[in-house]
Amino acid sequence: xxxxxxxxxxxxxxxxxxxxxxxxxxxxxxxxxxxxxxxxxxxxxxxxxxxxxxxxxxxxxxxxxxxxxxxxxxxxxxxxxxxxxxxxxxxxxxxxxxxxxxxxxxxxxxxxxxxxxxxxxxxxxxxxxx
Amino acid sequence: xxxxxxxxxxxxxxxxxxxxxxxxxxxxxxxxxxxxxxxxxxxxxxxxxxxxxxxxxxxxxxxxxxxxxxxxxxxxxxxxxxxxxxxxxxxxxxxxxxxxxxxxxxxxxxxxxxxxxxxxxxxxxxxxxxxxxxxxxxxxxxxxxxxxxxxxxxxxxxxxxxxxxxxxxxxxxxxxxxxxxxxxxxxxxxxxxxxxxxxxxxxxxxxxxxxxxxxxxxxxxxxxxxxxxxxxxxxxxxxxxxxxxxxxxxxxxxxxxxxxxxxxxxxxxxxxxxxxxxxxxxxxxxxxxxxxxxxxxxxxxxxxxxxxxxxxxxxxxxxxxxxxxxxxxxxxxxxxxxxxxxxxxxxxxxxxxxxxxxxxxxxxxxx
Numbered sequence: 001x002x003x004x005x006x007x008x009x010x011x012x013x014x015x016x017x018x019x020x021x022x023x024x025x026x027x028x029x030x031x032x033x034x035x036x037x038x039x040x041x042x043x044x045x046x047x048x049x050x051x052x053x054x055x056x057x058x059x060x061x062x063x064x065x066x067x068x069x070x071x072x073x074x075x076x077x078x079x080x081x082x083x084x085x086x087x088x089x090x091x092x093x094x095x096x097x098x099x100x101x102x103x104x105x106x107x108x109x110x111x112x113x114x115x116x117x118x119x120x121x122x123x124x125x126x127x128x129x130x
Numbered sequence: 131x132x133x134x135x136x137x138x139x140x141x142x143x144x145x146x147x148x149x150x151x152x153x154x155x156x157x158x159x160x161x162x163x164x165x166x167x168x169x170x171x172x173x174x175x176x177x178x179x180x181x182x183x184x185x186x187x188x189x190x191x192x193x194x195x196x197x198x199x200x201x202x203x204x205x206x207x208x209x210x211x212x213x214x215x216x217x218x219x220x221x222x223x224x225x226x227x228x229x230x231x232x233x234x235x236x237x238x239x240x241x242x243x244x245x246x247x248x249x250x251x252x253x254x255x256x257x258x259x260x261x262x263x264x265x266x267x268x269x270x271x272x273x274x275x276x277x278x279x280x281x282x283x284x285x286x287x288x289x290x291x292x293x294x295x296x297x298x299x300x301x302x303x304x305x306x307x308x309x310x311x312x313x314x315x316x317x318x319x320x321x322x323x324x325x326x327x328x329x330x331x332x333x334x335x336x337x338x339x340x341x342x343x344x345x346x347x348x349x350x351x352x353x354x355x356x357x358x359x360x361x362x363x364x365x366x367x368x369x370x371x372x373x374x375x376x377x378x379x380x381x382x383x384x385x386x387x388x389x390x391x392x393x394x395x396x397x398x399x400x401x402x403x404x405x406x407x408x409x410x411x412x413x414x415x416x417x418x419x420x421x422x423x424x425x426x427x428x429x430x431x432x433x434x435x436x437x438x439x440x441x442x443x444x445x446x447x448x449x450x451x452x453x454x455x456x457x458x459x460x461x462x463x464x465x466x467x468x469x470x471x472x473x474x475x476x477x478x479x480x481x482x483x484x485x486x487x488x489x490x491x492x493x494x495x496x497x
Contacts, residue, residue: 038164040445063163
């Protein structure tokens with residue numbers, strides 16, 4: 001069930017971010033995968049791609065729904081999780097862990113200040129319906 | 131506010147995620163689309179399809195009246211048999227796809243799509259003529275579909291072994307799970323063996339609970355859509371509409387142009403046939419990376435201008451490949467034709483294939 005680790009930051013668009021020094025690992029939250037249902041396709045950028053905070057950087061699709069991924073911060077993609085592209089169902093199984101999506105070299109650490117803590121994100125979810 | 135079927139509370143009790151569909155609050159999934167899909171392909175699932183509508187055409191000239199309104203030939207449909215059919219406008223466009231259940235030449239029961247409840251009723255009533263009384267019956271019936279290789283044996287446990295003697299596209303009146311006055315039809319929208327059961331609304335919950343107790347899993351509209359698309363069953367409003375004829379939609383097999391007396395839309399179809407079809411609904415598999423969806427533009431491989439549009443598309447849970455249907459110019463509808471599908475601005479390669487995408491071997495129901 002939903003467990004939002006305290007060491008992650010969260011966006012209102014339901015991406016999570018784990019900051020490690022000057023880079024950040026990004027994925028989607030348990031809530032996001034639950035809303036989507038069975039994920040069957042993921043499209044991620046290539047390493048080297050530039051991200052702009054708030055702009056789409058990829059797509060997650062379930063059998064019924066298409067959802068864009070929004071960059072929680074600006075930066076450059078340094079690593080892509082190919083395993084999640086090959087096995088999109090891992091997003092349903094372990095969204096905050098092995099189904100991480102990309103690692104980003106952070107362009108401006110100040111952008112992280114707008115992200116939510118786990119407690120704030122749980123609060124935010126209360127406004128998102130069931 | 132969206133309408134609720136008699137099984138609304140049953141869906142909440144089963145943990146369904148509800149969505150609005152054609153004005154109805156319907157379950158899109160319970161545990162998950164893939165699991166529900168697999169259950170129906172391998173065992174048995176139950177769907178609430180009470181949002182669909184019903185009407186009756188009754189009277190000494192009921193059959194005659196219906197014949198003028200539908201594309202298929204109801205004189206070839208025996209009493210106790212059901213027939214897949216279409217209602218057309220004068221231009222040959224599809225008003226709805228329907229199933230006509232022939233109790234007798236004087237009594238026809240018609241199942242229509244949710245979107246056709248009022249539209250079809252008005253259309254048929256205004257054109258039935260004397261000697262045929264058309265009645266709105268949509269609120270008189272709930273309907274569940276029990277589908278999958280395990281469905282016939284399951285239904286036999288609830289309705290008696292006589293259920294197994296109902297051949298495909300036939301029906302009988304029956305008591306099912308202690309619910310009297312049901313119509314038990316060997317029809318469905320999944321490509322699997324099974325039944326659709328019309329029952330009085332106040333009996334729906336009892337029937338639903340009995341089917342679950344026999345081991346069927348509740349299945350939502352999500353699985354219903356992926357199941358029907360794998361066997362290339364058309365969905366009204368997506369693959370068929372008033373702007374496309376049944377010939378274009380690949381439903382020529384339910385169009386009997388030489389039927390005595392003709393039918394509304396027949397002249398337009400004869401003209402279209404004489405001139406040749408300019409476009410057709412084709413099945414495709416995506417060979418590139420992406421899932422084609424309803425509304426995505428279609429081009430010939432490497433060409434620039436869009437020449438068609440995807441009407442249905444999903445990831446096939448059985449094939450684990452993206453599949454879909456699209457209207458394309460007739461020359462491109464041939465098996466092997468190479469297409470590009472515009473998925474969010476990017477051309478994704480696809481190839482036209484034979485349908486159904488998933489072939490279901492003919493199965494005999496176990497005794």
